[in-house]
Amino acid sequence: MSKPPIMKVEGLGISFGGLKAVADVSFDVGRNEVKTVIGPNGAGKSTLFNLISGALRPRSGRVLIDDVVITGKSAAQIKAHGLSRSFQITNLFFDLTVRENLRLAAQYLEPARHSWLPMKRSIRAASKVDELLGRFTLKAKADDFVGSLSHGEQRRLEIAVCLASEPKVLMLDEPTQGMSHGDTEDTKELIRGLASSVTILLIEHDVSLVMDISDSIVVMHQGRKLAEGSPASVRQDPAVQAAYFGSA
Numbered sequence: 001m002s003k004p005p006i007m008k009v010e011g012l013g014i015s016f017g018g019l020k021a022v023a024d025v026s027f028d029v030g031r032n033e034v035k036t037v038i039g040p041n042g043a044g045k046s047t048l049f050n051l052i053s054g055a056l057r058p059r060s061g062r063v064l065i066d067d068v069v070i071t072g073k074s075a076a077q078i079k080a081h082g083l084s085r086s087f088q089i090t091n092l093f094f095d096l097t098v099r100e101n102l103r104l105a106a107q108y109l110e111p112a113r114h115s116w117l118p119m120k121r122s123i124r125a126a127s128k129v130d131e132l133l134g135r136f137t138l139k140a141k142a143d144d145f146v147g148s149l150s151h152g153e154q155r156r157l158e159i160a161v162c163l164a165s166e167p168k169v170l171m172l173d174e175p176t177q178g179m180s181h182g183d184t185e186d187t188k189e190l191i192r193g194l195a196s197s198v199t200i201l202l203i204e205h206d207v208s209l210v211m212d213i214s215d216s217i218v219v220m221h222q223g224r225k226l227a228e229g230s231p232a233s234v235r236q237d238p239a240v241q242a243a244y245f246g247s248a
């Protein structure tokens, strides 16, 4: 890769009791790359995401974004360095509307000195909300409560919420989990479209989606990085076939 990586993951590790949930995992993420982490259940993928995003503090290792160490910083500082993530379980305010959920997330774009102004004066946040409602085809649902949306719509909104703060790196943990085939196809196209403007680090189980969409893949197995490379090279790797495709 010619351009310097936007993100470096260096030797991350954590144990829960005697279990090495993540052990010495390192990889780079290139700018505007779609990088996908795959592996069997319990391989350590979500824990790896928690270590990268700061939800968990690693026992070893660190993460850099544009050569700045984010490990050990607060959630707000990590966001300010351009990292945004979704969770495996939907993380939205169900008793607020679609627009209100986006509005809260986009408020981050307003300078702190605007924080005493009425929300309707936050022009940058308001235009971001409109842009996201259009891009994620949620305009017709803007004033509906999130609790009344379909599962697919909720997951789509969750990605939109993550993008509202204009991150450099977007981390998505199984965005198609529980989705219908049609919604999965839509999400695939959506992610592909996003990659021109944001770097994407994904966890995903749908193998055909992973193979179609990823520039490169990291395979996790029992907390360790088993393999890394292009979709074709990873697919042909005998160790990966034994650990993952054999069982998937």
Ligand SMILES: Nc1ncnc2c1ncn2[C@@H]1O[C@H](COP(=O)(O)OP(=O)(O)OP(=O)(O)O)[C@@H](O)[C@H]1O
Residues within 6 Å of the ligand: 016, 019, 021, 039, 040, 041, 042, 043, 044, 045, 046, 047, 048
């Ligand atoms: N907070 C925790 N305390 C103790 N053990 C944990 C904790 N979080 C995860 N684990 C264990 O660490 C291992 C890795 O879990 P993790 O959730 O990262 O796997 P995963 O690859 O995301 O799996 P899945 O595909 O099912 O989502 C598992 O054995 C899990 O039981």
Ligand SMILES: [Mg+2]
Residues within 6 Å of the ligand: 045, 046, 047, 088
């Ligand atoms: Mg997981």
